[in-house]
Amino acid sequence: MTTNNSNVTHTLCDKDMDNNLNIAQPSPYLNMKFDTEGHAYTWYNEYAKGIGFSVRREYVNKNKETGVITSRRFVCFKEGIRRKDKRDMLVKKPRKETRTGCEAHMTIGLQPNGKYTIIDFEPNHNHKLADQSCAHILPSQRQIAPAQAIEFELADDSGIRPKLAFELMGRRAGGRENLGYLQQDQKNYLRTKRKNALKYGEAGSLLNYFHNQLLENPSFFFKVQTDIEDQITNIFWADAKMVLDYGCFGDVLFFDTTYRTNKECRPFGAFVGLNHHYQQVVFGASLLYDETAASFEWLFETFLNCMSGKKPKTIYTDQDAAMAKAIPLVMPETYHRICLWHMYQNALKHLNPLFKGHKSFGSDFKKCIYDCEDEDEFFNAWEDLLNKYDLCGNDWLQGLLKIKEKWAMAYGRQYFSAGKKSTQLSESFNAHLRDYLKSDLDLVQFFKHFQRAVDDRRYNEVLANYDMSQKIPRLKVNVPLLQHARDVYTGTIFDMFQDEYEKSLLVIVDRCVQTEPIYEYKVSLCGHSRQQTINFTSIDGTISCSCKNFEFVGILCGHALKVLDDLKMKLMIPERYILKRWTKNARAGFVTDVHGREIQENPKLEVGARYNNLCNTYVKLVGKGAASREACDLLENNASELCAKLEEILMVQSPSETQLPSLTMCHRNGDDNAMAANVFEKQSNKQVKHLKKRVVVERGKSRHKSCIEKGKKKRSQSAQVPTSSGVIPTTCHPLIYQAPQVIFIYC
Numbered sequence: 001m002t003t004n005n006s007n008v009t010h011t012l013c014d015k016d017m018d019n020n021l022n023i024a025q026p027s028p029y030l031n032m033k034f035d036t037e038g039h040a041y042t043w044y045n046e047y048a049k050g051i052g053f054s055v056r057r058e059y060v061n062k063n064k065e066t067g068v069i070t071s072r073r074f075v076c077f078k079e080g081i082r083r084k085d086k087r088d089m090l091v092k093k094p095r096k097e098t099r100t101g102c103e104a105h106m107t108i109g110l111q112p113n114g115k116y117t118i119i120d121f122e123p124n125h126n127h128k129l130a131d132q133s134c135a136h137i138l139p140s141q142r143q144i145a146p147a148q149a150i151e152f153e154l155a156d157d158s159g160i161r162p163k164l165a166f167e168l169m170g171r172r173a174g175g176r177e178n179l180g181y182l183q184q185d186q187k188n189y190l191r192t193k194r195k196n197a198l199k200y201g202e203a204g205s206l207l208n209y210f211h212n213q214l215l216e217n218p219s220f221f222f223k224v225q226t227d228i229e230d231q232i233t234n235i236f237w238a239d240a241k242m243v244l245d246y247g248c249f250g251d252v253l254f255f256d257t258t259y260r261t262n263k264e265c266r267p268f269g270a271f272v273g274l275n276h277h278y279q280q281v282v283f284g285a286s287l288l289y290d291e292t293a294a295s296f297e298w299l300f301e302t303f304l305n306c307m308s309g310k311k312p313k314t315i316y317t318d319q320d321a322a323m324a325k326a327i328p329l330v331m332p333e334t335y336h337r338i339c340l341w342h343m344y345q346n347a348l349k350h351l352n353p354l355f356k357g358h359k360s361f362g363s364d365f366k367k368c369i370y371d372c373e374d375e376d377e378f379f380n381a382w383e384d385l386l387n388k389y390d391l392c393g394n395d396w397l398q399g400l401l402k403i404k405e406k407w408a409m410a411y412g413r414q415y416f417s418a419g420k421k422s423t424q425l426s427e428s429f430n431a432h433l434r435d436y437l438k439s440d441l442d443l444v445q446f447f448k449h450f451q452r453a454v455d456d457r458r459y460n461e462v463l464a465n466y467d468m469s470q471k472i473p474r475l476k477v478n479v480p481l482l483q484h485a486r487d488v489y490t491g492t493i494f495d496m497f498q499d500e501y502e503k504s505l506l507v508i509v510d511r512c513v514q515t516e517p518i519y520e521y522k523v524s525l526c527g528h529s530r531q532q533t534i535n536f537t538s539i540d541g542t543i544s545c546s547c548k549n550f551e552f553v554g555i556l557c558g559h560a561l562k563v564l565d566d567l568k569m570k571l572m573i574p575e576r577y578i579l580k581r582w583t584k585n586a587r588a589g590f591v592t593d594v595h596g597r598e599i600q601e602n603p604k605l606e607v608g609a610r611y612n613n614l615c616n617t618y619v620k621l622v623g624k625g626a627a628s629r630e631a632c633d634l635l636e637n638n639a640s641e642l643c644a645k646l647e648e649i650l651m652v653q654s655p656s657e658t659q660l661p662s663l664t665m666c667h668r669n670g671d672d673n674a675m676a677a678n679v680f681e682k683q684s685n686k687q688v689k690h691l692k693k694r695v696v697v698e699r700g701k702s703r704h705k706s707c708i709e710k711g712k713k714k715r716s717q718s719a720q721v722p723t724s725s726g727v728i729p730t731t732c733h734p735l736i737y738q739a740p741q742v743i744f745i746y747c
């Protein structure tokens with residue numbers, strides 16, 4: 001049967017559809033007009049919801065030249081009869097029959113004015129229609145909204161089981177029937193997403209992951225290095241918050257690599273630092289193909305590039321020959337220190353008989369590392385050590401002496417290191433990641449775990465911020481100086497300062513020589529023979545102590561505090577001796593990314609937060625409104641108006657905000673003609689092929705390797721880089737792929 005209602009003319013557009021949301025839909029009629037095919041579908045689907053059936057798109061006719069739809073039929077989902085499946089005999093539990101040959105449908109055709117009208121309509125069904133309480137289960141009524149997808153993706157990434165996430169979201173929406181999708185849809189969505197995540201192969205998926213991060217926050221940075229065969233060798237990435245953190249706390253950097261983080265056994269390296277609460281912060285991370293000087297050089301260069309060229313004052317690494325080679329090339333002004341813990345472990349290995357044979361050797365050796373305050377003292381102690389244990393011809397110690405500036409505290413004390421002496425910070429981060437990682441993880445999963453590890457650390461700062469704002473540290477002595485310190489410093493740093501203050505109470509002034517404008521003090525700690533020299537200049541108020549505590553840690557030492565007290569300057573810490581990075585306001589000000597844009601921490605979280613707020617507000621409203629007919633009408637009438645206004649606002653927003661940033665490529669070296677040719681070539685063939693595979697050598701869990709062993713390995717690796725096929729090429733040209741400003745580099 002066909003209904004003819006040609007007397008009525010009415011064109012449907014967005015506004016009408018919004019007006020009709022949740023309002024019983026009138027029946028379609030012949031010649032009814034729609035702006036687009038999509039509008040017609042939405043209308044028919046709303047009508048179907050009211051009646052109790054589901055809609056399928058059936059045939060479509062398109063203009064062969066323009067591709068514009070000329071006619072389309074929408075049918076009831078029970079249309080047709082399922083063909084007999086040849087496998088039916090083999091299937092134990094065949095699917096239930098859903099087709100009944102129902103003929104209900106609506107057909108639209110394109111009119112000369114570009115709009116669509118209903119040209120055929122059949123309202124009758126040959127089956128029982130779904131009850132209104134089940135209407136939300138009908139397939140065409142189920143849809144996952146983007147904000148909902150974000151929600152359960154977040155839940156999935158946090159390790160929350162899909163069933164629990166579904167239950168939670170259902171409760172928040174005031175019942176699972178209000179969610180607009182079923183738990184099965186959520187499962188399918190996540191499954192498809194995971195499958196999609198790897199559909200481009202590992203290399204493609206990796207770039208895809210980075211690209212998506214970039215879309216979420218344009219300040220996300222990544223760079224991959226490829227070799228001549230377009231295989232990915234080295235990878236570096238840092239999100240917006242890492243760049244932000246480095247901007248605030250990038251004065252001292254800890255870098256260490258670890259294995260067993262992924263099935264490729266690629267060394268994983270994290271750049272780590274300390275925030276104002278003396279907590280670990282992550283500045284960036286890398287997956288390297290190997291640990292050659294060339295790889296490290298690329299990595300450090302890329303890191304600095306990401307951080308707009310800002311170099312750290314000090315970098316700590318383990319005793320790795322390849323790193324030691326790369327650092328002065330990339331950041332010559334940065335003070336490179338080696339991790340004292342690693343060095344001591346190396347000593348235990350190389351000088352084992354001495355440690356075992358002489359009880360005092362350990363303490364004498366440590367004295368050379370930690371206790372000497374200047375070069376003379378160091379050389380005396382070193383000579384004493386060599387003579388006492390007859391070590392003058394020891395090669396290992398001679399090698400160590402050559403790099404004394406990197407480990408002896410006599411040299412390191414004057415460089416800011418936040419008081420740290422080892423890479424323990426980045427090691428503990430790497431160890432934490434190992435807990436998260438299994439060897440069979442693919443790279444995309446690895447990134448998710450990495451993100452969780454980073455998030456854990458970020459949350460620690462949130463907790464510390466809460467403590468800082470809500471809890472006041474106790475003063476051991478109620479004096480103005482400590483009150484001032486408590487006002488400016490974070491809790492942890494205040495504690496460190498208070499310890500220095502306590503020490504100052506035990507400091508005795510042995511002598512003070514005044515030659516205007518300089519006061520030279522000699523002081524010592526009660527019961528200790530070591531004397532410290534403190535110089536105070538009255539013109540500019542500078543104070544320096546031979547213990548170099550301020551230079552090394554960033555807070556004034558007890559000796560200096562004693563002298564300030566003696567000079568009647570005991571009410572406040574002089575401003576020049578308060579490092580901003582240790583204060584409560586360490587994060588004040590803004591940091592820009594590599595493009596010079598101010599960094600926003602997480603634009604995506606803002607969307608999530610807005611969604612949650614709206615949910616709370618509207619669920620309450622709806623809950624109240626449903627109690628009475630009148631209240632319900634009020635809400636429904638206003639909803640139409642609200643929808644129309646909403647649509648206006650969303651229409652105004654620039655579509656470019658949602659567009660993908662385009663990838664452009666260039667390369668840094670070579671002449672202009674060659675560059676143009678390569679740019680073209682790479683643009684037309686921009687897919688990198690594979691992650692370069694290594695011939696994996698099984699490694700022990702222990703990170704500790706002797707520097708000599710490592711040195712040998714580095715030399716052989718830097719000479720020859722095996723390809724995936726195991727063939728060693730005579731030349732290897734690394735290429736670089738980078739986004740957003742993708743760079744291919746021919747070196």
Ligand SMILES: [Zn+2]
Binds near residue numbers: 077102
């Ligand atoms: Zn039907």
Ligand SMILES: [Zn+2]
Binds near residue numbers: 532548549558
């Ligand atoms: Zn001192």
